[in-house]
Amino acid sequence: MLRRKWLFLLIALLSLGLLLAACSDDTSSGDPQEDTEEDTETDETEDTETDEPAEEEATGEPQMGGTLTGAMDTAPAGVFNPIFYEEAYEANILDFTHEALVSQNEELEFEPNLASDWEINDDQTEITLTLEEGVTWHDGEAFTAEDVVYTFQAIASPGYIEAGGVRTDYVVRLQGYEEFNNGDTEAFEGVVAEDDHTVTFHFAEPNVTILKDVSFPIIPEHVFGEVAIDEIPEHPATLNAGEVVGTGPFEFTEALDREQYVLDKNADYWKGEPYLDQVVWRIVEQSVMLGLLESGEIDFVADPTGVPPADFETVDNLDHVEIIEQPDFGYQLMGFKMNHRTDADVESGAIDPDNWEPNEDMSEQLVRQAMAYAVDREALVDNLLHGHGSVINAPIAQQFWAYDEGAVTPYEYDPEQAGSLLDEAGYVDTNDDGYRETPDGEEWIVNLNYPTGNQLREDAAPILAQFLEDVGIQIDLRQPKEMTAYVEDLTNDNTDWDLYLIGWSLGSGDPDPSGLWGSSAAYNFSRWNNPESDELMLEAMQDPEGFDQDYRADRYSEWQSVFSEDLPALLLFAQNSIYGFNERLNDVNPMPYSFNNEPELWWVSE
CATH class of the missing domain: 3.90.76.10 (Dipeptide-binding Protein; Domain 1)
Structure with missing residues (x-):
């Protein structure tokens, strides 16, 4: 009971901390990404002696020129080539x-x-x-x-x-x-x-x-x-500002590494010259990001983290800032490292399930299911997301026709069920120290790994650790790593990792989940190897049945059921994307999956 009280106190303190940060003079934190309604009203009741630009703003006529400044909380890793980049921060340049x-x-x-x-x-x-x-x-x-x-x-x-x-x-x-x-x-x-x-x-x-x-x-x-x-x-054309070459409306021209990234308009753009002269990305700590939005030093906070849910009302009350909120095209998860790659495969870059080495405890299905029941995900949504998100149980974007909430086990919060499953798997407390031992009677410590850069994920990590400890699982909450180093370790399968936190922004082209959860997929960081899963994903794509959307939906429903039962990862939540931008920015029209849509049409009212 003492642990339980401590846990909800921790959630309350983290929630209050975010609110206090949002209400302070220059500080705040950042971290969502979605919305479908946008309010583009402009103030036309100011002094009647307006100057010419103000008249142009009132008429809604696009104006040439101006610089727009966006903010990211994490610097791009530095690979600005579509065939090799890996992060959403790099995508903010490549878009x-x-x-x-x-x-x-x-x-x-x-x-x-x-x-x-x-x-x-x-x-x-x-x-x-x-x-x-x-x-x-x-x-x-x-x-x-x-x-x-x-x-x-x-x-x-x-x-x-x-x-x-x-x-x-x-x-x-x-x-x-x-x-x-x-x-x-x-x-x-x-x-x-x-x-x-x-x-x-x-x-x-x-x-x-x-x-x-x-x-x-x-x-x-x-x-x-x-x-x-x-x-x-x-190659320099992959790494260096001024040497990256595309066909898009802006050119990547300057970079002050980990501080600022500059995009100048492509005046010869084939769809027509962009209105803006320049888009500048600044790398800003989440703790000060919204203060800069309020002061006008930055113009927009969007992908991949956006406005923090705790700060929604504060930002919504800023007269000069517009908000767009929409369901996220992705999710956050706690993954189970079921298998590890061999050193030889890591060295060669091979992803060969036949060579994988089981991670003894995380490869036990009952343990994974028990951990799912141990986590109160609704509490995370209510207290960390302040209701700006939802619990999901299927790893397909909710916007897709293939998403089927009814096909999965909901894993509602049930610590008693978690304890029963752990008992069934042989993980019991044999020495009355409050923590369970392995079926062999050995000390059982599960490590939980997570990256820096996403404040909600950082806040969720100790809460998840406490949920698991409440059912007797001793957790080693590792020190977080910077995202680039974290992804490298995650990819290379550091052989002592058990649990990992990560978020996925999903591709919008098709609901096919094989790119993340196929046994040989590079992004299958759990190293999940389930032949039934692979077969269902393959069947959903095969001719001729695969051209019937109802057939595909049936296969993906079955697949979501298999995923939910075998559980290579616990889906924590899909937070809403919350975009905040200065009202001087016009013609913003985000897609369901990205804020960065048709930037050649963006223009500013000075």
Whole structure:
């Protein structure tokens, strides 16, 4: 009982701390990302002797010029290349600089982008896209079909995964992928340039996700074409401001590492010259971020962490700041390290489930289920998110047709059930010290690892540790690591890790979860190896049934049930995205998955 009282006191103190930070003069903390309603009213009741810019604001006419300053709480790791970047912070740069052949609208339907049109053959094995003419790269070179061929060929190349690439899901279904990736042939037949402005993708089988698979951002062949695949991550055009080349509305021109990242407009942008002159990203501690938004020193707080839920009302009451809130296209989780990779596989970059070594305690299903019952996730949503989020039990975005809450075990808070499952698994307290021992009678200590940079996640870590200790699991709450170092350890499978915290922003192209939870997926950090799971995900994509959405929904319902029972991770919550921006910023129109939408249309009223 004493532990229980302490736990809710901790939640209350953390919640109060966030509120106090939000109400202080210059400080606050930051951390959400969504909303569908935006209030774009402007104040037209000021002094009647307005100057000319104010009149332009009143009429709503876009104005050329101006600098917009956004804030991120964590610096990008520094890889500004679509085929190798890994973090949402780097995406905040790439969203402005690079583009794909197709994009999506608010209903997640695919629309033309760098490709003006496309035609898919009857059996869904080929798609031929007509490219926009007159598009140029930031360095003035013409954009052509050869750039498209090169981009997908690079992802399919031997050595791509070993060099740190994780986006093979875009190429594995292409014709000839295995032969090319294995080095059996030097010709890649999956993507072919018919002429400068026509490109055809050939798939080995009828492809259910054909438009999603061609939606990857394109990189320039004339920059990287002669560079070895393992050298691209360290190439100047991947790392250095002023050398990163895209086709997007802004160019990445300057960087003061870990402090400021500058994007200048691409005046020759093919959709038309952007209104803004410049977008500047500042790296700002969450504790001061909202104070800077209030003072006008920064203009917007958006992806990936946004406005903290505890600060919602404070920000909403700022006369010059607009708020948009929408459900997050992702979730936060506590993962179980069920298996570890071998040292040899880590060294070579291989992800081979046949070689994995079980993590004895976390590989026990009853232990994982017990931990799920031990955590009061509703308390996390109510007290840390202040109701700006929801508990979810299925690892598919709630906005997708495939999400099925009814297919899963809800794992409602039940510490007695948690204790019963641990007893059944043989984890009991044999020496009356308050903590359970292993079935072999050995001391049982479970380590919990988490990164810095996301204040809600940092606040959740000690609460999760206490929930688990309340049912007799001794927890070693590790010191948090900076995100870049944390992801490296998580990827390399430091062999003593048990529990890890992370959040996923999901892809919007299709609900297929195999990129995160397939046994061989690079992002399957739990190293979950479940043949039934793999088979269901495969069936959902197979011809001809996979072209029937109802069939796919049934397969994914079954898959969500398997995930929920086997439980490679406990989904903690999906927090709402809360975007805050100065009212001088106009024509903001976020997508369900991102604030950074059509920045060439953004303009400021000075």
